Amino acid sequence: xxxxxxxxxxxxxxxxxxxxxxxxxxxxxxxxxxxxxxxxxxxxxxxxxxxxxxxxxxxxxxxxxxxxxxxxxxxxxxxxxxxxxxxxxxxxxxxxxxxxxxxxxxxxxxxxxxxxxxx
Amino acid sequence: xxxxxxxxxxxxxxxxxxxxxxxxxxxxxxxxxxxxxxxxxxxxxxxxxxxxxxxxxxxxxxxxxxxxxxxxxxxxxxxxxxxxxxxxxxxxxxxxxxxxxxxxxxxxxxxxxxxxxxxxxxxxxxxxxxxxxxxxxxxxxxxxxxxxxxxxxxxxxxxxxxxxxxxxxxxxxxxxxxxxxxxxxxxxxxxxxxxxxxxxxxxxxxxxxxxxxxxxxxxxxxxxxxxxxxxxxxxxxxxxxxxxxxxxxxxxxxxxxxxxxxxxxxxxxxxxxxxxxxxxxxxxxxxxxxxxxxxxxxxxxxxxxxxxxxxxxxxxxxxxxxxxxxxxxxxxxxxxxxxxxxxxxxxxxxxxx
Numbered sequence: 447x448x449x450x451x452x453x454x455x456x457x458x459x460x461x462x463x464x465x466x467x468x469x470x471x472x473x474x475x476x477x478x479x480x481x482x483x484x485x486x487x488x489x490x491x492x493x494x495x496x497x498x499x500x501x502x503x504x505x506x507x508x509x510x511x512x513x514x515x516x517x518x519x520x521x522x523x524x525x526x527x528x529x530x531x532x533x534x535x536x537x538x539x540x541x542x543x544x545x546x547x548x549x550x551x552x553x554x555x556x557x558x559x560x561x562x563x564x565x
Numbered sequence: 566x567x568x569x570x571x572x573x574x575x576x577x578x579x580x581x582x583x584x585x586x587x588x589x590x591x592x593x594x595x596x597x598x599x600x601x602x603x604x605x606x607x608x609x610x611x612x613x614x615x616x617x618x619x620x621x622x623x624x625x626x627x628x629x630x631x632x633x634x635x636x637x638x639x640x641x642x643x644x645x646x647x648x649x650x651x652x653x654x655x656x657x658x659x660x661x662x663x664x665x666x667x668x669x670x671x672x673x674x675x676x677x678x679x680x681x682x683x684x685x686x687x688x689x690x691x692x693x694x695x696x697x698x699x700x701x702x703x704x705x706x707x708x709x710x711x712x713x714x715x716x717x718x719x720x721x722x723x724x725x726x727x728x729x730x731x732x733x734x735x736x737x738x739x740x741x742x743x744x745x746x747x748x749x750x751x752x753x754x755x756x757x758x759x760x761x762x763x764x765x766x767x768x769x770x771x772x773x774x775x776x777x778x779x780x781x782x783x784x785x786x787x788x789x790x791x792x793x794x795x796x797x798x799x800x801x802x803x804x805x806x807x808x809x810x811x812x813x814x815x816x817x818x819x820x821x822x823x824x825x826x827x828x829x830x831x832x833x834x835x836x837x838x839x840x841x842x843x844x845x846x847x848x849x850x851x852x853x854x855x856x857x858x859x860x861x862x863x864x865x866x867x868x869x870x871x872x873x874x875x876x877x878x879x880x881x882x883x884x885x886x887x888x889x890x891x892x893x894x895x896x897x898x899x900x901x902x903x904x905x906x907x908x909x910x911x912x913x914x915x916x917x918x
Contacts, residue, residue, distance in 0.1 A: 454573075454576075454577045454580070455577065455581070456580075456792050459788070459792075460792060463785060463788050466781065467781040467782075467784075467785040470780050470781035471779050471780060471781050471782070474777075474780030474781065475744060475778070475779075475780065478744060478747070478748075478777055478780070479743060479744055479747045480747070481747070481750065481752075481753075483747070484747045484748050484750050484753050484754070485752075485753045487748060487753075488748075488750075488753035488754050488755070489753070491754075491759075491770070492755065492758070495758060495759055495762045495763065496762075498762060498763060499762045502762075517672070520672075521672040521673055524671055524672055524673040525673040527673075528611070528671075528673050528674075531610070532610070535610060557620045557622070557623065557624065557625050557661070558623075558624050558625070559624075559625055559626065559627040559661070559698070559700070560624055560627070561622075561624045561625050561626045561627075561659040561917075561918070562918055563626075563914035563915045563917075563918065564914075
């Protein structure tokens with residue numbers, strides 16, 4: 447008995463891809479686990495961080511010259527807004543606690559917490 | 566035989582046409598709506614979001630469930646679409662479900678440390694769940710780093726503890742995460758310079774690191790998409806998971822610095838030397854029922870990194886389950902629907918009355 451010929455053009459590619467994936471994952475992770483790979487990756491990453499730091503500094507100087515707020519200024523504002531938000535949360539909680547003492551109906555009817563697991 | 570060959574040829578041609586037609590449609594179609602189960606956001610503070618999902622049955626278990634998401638990813642992996650949502654599954658099984666989810670930390674959040682995540686966010690979420698439900702008992706269910714945070718909180722607060730603690734794919738022996746160990750080798754990786762300069766661990770850096778765990782993974786996934794473009798279910802699932810896996814969050818600088826130094830370099834959770842806010846994390850004093858579900862083919866948190874956790878927990882009622890699947894397919898998708906979700910329900914239901 448002869449097998450039906452596989453006419454799916456993706457069949458061959460599928461087999462090749464599975465082999466390629468296995469090979470790249472195995473050898474790739476083996477290579478990436480080597481100290482030399484870690485050193486190279488971190489050297490690249492370090493350079494990118496250095497470039498980012500230099501860019502931040504230059505941008506900060508430019509913004510100061512143009513009398514515009516820097517990222518640090520915006521972050522400081524953000525911190526102050528966050529502390530205002532935190533104060534609002536505390537006030538909301540206090541209001542909620544005092545409101546819960548009132549006999550107001552709940553926003554959504556409470557579901558009874560009496561369920562038992564199926565036998 | 567000739568007719569069989571003709572049928573095969575026809576099928577191949579039809580699929581080729583469908584691939585082309587649907588491929589064009591795919592490029593122009595909107596992203597799927599994820600995480601849409603009805604809920605209230607009851608806390609929104611810094612990167613912390615606490616959701617309370619609306620019950621979908623008339624009677625719920627007494628003990629509410631708090632899902633704790635990993636800090637690198639969004640919580641909608643627990644709530645993809647109807648029929649593929651752990652949240653919806655738990656609601657329909659009668660649980661009162663809450664989720665601790667995360668937003669990207671803002672620049673002013675850069676100083677948030679591990680202590681803030683464990684005591685303020687996990688501890689704060691538990692207090693909010695207790696307040697919202699009127700119940701002092703809460704079950705904690707954590708995924709990956711969310712599992713680590715849940716375990717850390719439980720190890721600090723074993724006297725009051727959660728009612729039940731279930732974690733999925735939670736690393737404890739970070740020495741066994743060999744690639745992450747190699748890439749964060751302190752001889753080459755200057756975590757202080759990264760954090761001091763950028764204030765955050767950028768999401769792109771984290772995504773690249775996860776991608777490099779399987780260097781061919783992305784190309785292979787794209788090929789599988791092209792190959793299966795005729796299959797609507799495959800395409801839908803691919804889009805959901807692809808969107809989620811690319812939707813990574815940056816990490817607050819101090820939190821990243823501390824997790825790198827304490828967990829990855831010192832391996833202090835495994836060594837039993839972990840302290841948070843000056844207090845010891847005592848896993849051997851956690852006595853609540855404990856479940857750890859790990860995945861057989863997890864390439865992110867390998868079995869070697871997660872398996873020792875069960876031995877460190879002091880509870881007499883503890884169980885480790887290894888299920889088929891990978892790091893993500895363990896908790897979402899058809900594999901999870903079939904394997905993990907029913908297992909969790911079976912374990913948790915009896916302990917939630």
